[in-house]
Amino acid sequence: xxxxxxxxxxxxxxxxxxxxxxxxxxxxxxxxxxxxxxxxxxxxxxxxxxxxxxxxxxxxxxxxxxxxxxxxxxxxxxxxxxxxxxxxxxxxxxxxxxxxxxxxxxxxxxxxxxxxxxxxxxxxxxxxxxxxxxxxxxxxxxxxxxxxxxxxxxxxxxxxxxxxxxxxxxxxxxxxxxxxxxxxxxxxxxxxxxxxxxxxxxxxxxxxxxxxxxxxxxxxxxxxxxxxxxxxxxxxxxxxxxxxxxxxxxxxxxx
Numbered sequence: 001x002x003x004x005x006x007x008x009x010x011x012x013x014x015x016x017x018x019x020x021x022x023x024x025x026x027x028x029x030x031x032x033x034x035x036x037x038x039x040x041x042x043x044x045x046x047x048x049x050x051x052x053x054x055x056x057x058x059x060x061x062x063x064x065x066x067x068x069x070x071x072x073x074x075x076x077x078x079x080x081x082x083x084x085x086x087x088x089x090x091x092x093x094x095x096x097x098x099x100x101x102x103x104x105x106x107x108x109x110x111x112x113x114x115x116x117x118x119x120x121x122x123x124x125x126x127x128x129x130x131x132x133x134x135x136x137x138x139x140x141x142x143x144x145x146x147x148x149x150x151x152x153x154x155x156x157x158x159x160x161x162x163x164x165x166x167x168x169x170x171x172x173x174x175x176x177x178x179x180x181x182x183x184x185x186x187x188x189x190x191x192x193x194x195x196x197x198x199x200x201x202x203x204x205x206x207x208x209x210x211x212x213x214x215x216x217x218x219x220x221x222x223x224x225x226x227x228x229x230x231x232x233x234x235x236x237x238x239x240x241x242x243x244x245x246x247x248x249x250x251x252x253x254x255x
Contacts, residue, residue: 069215108147
């Protein structure tokens with residue numbers, strides 16, 4: 001079973017990219033973030049024609065998440081029931097006995113800002129909810145754009161980024177708090193190339209110079225992690241015309 005995550009930065013713009021990528025990489029589950037579509041505009045028919053069922057929740061212009069699955073999606077939950085929020089950032093569903101949670105973590109804007117406080121509150125509540133979900137679903141995967149680079153090796157220039165949003169100690173502590181409730185970073189289960197990132201700024205030739213961050217992650221519950229046989233970052237879509245600034249992350253599960 002292959003599961004993947006991709007912040008597409010507008011599904012309206014990048015639906016052709018998603019369909020092309022699924023044709024080239026027929027994963028079993030694909031989690032999307034920043035779909036930026038109201039539910040009535042979601043391309044259900046096009047995705048269905050590609051062989052995928054879908055669970056989604058969205059809003060105009062911002063946020064929006066979706067789970068695309070070759071197999072039936074059941075027990076769908078939209079947003080965190082412990083954190084009332086108008087922003088559409090979470091969708092969860094069960095696929096083949098695995099609980100899939102697709103999340104778009106707030107960016108935080110700047111350390112000390114209101115949006116930064118919101119991000120930390122959001123993450124605390126997510127951790128609380130997932131601790132409960134894990135008790136009900138031993139096989140649980142949290143996929144998405146976390147907007148956190150958990151270690152210095154996940155940042156192209158740790159000195160330049162030190163203390164900034166996405167790498168600040170409280171954000172990294174929040175990432176570790178998720179791990180502490182029984183989750184493992186699938187990417188770090190394996191030897192990986194140095195300077196491996198999943199996001200690059202559009203500006204100043206960020207991708208061409210590999211000035212990136214690893215902020216898109218797949219966390220697996222400890223019961224599920226032993227079934228993971230590989231986890232990779234696919235840089236190819238970032239080379240396409242009008243790409244998302246993120247690229248897919250894929251985990252393979254022998255289950």
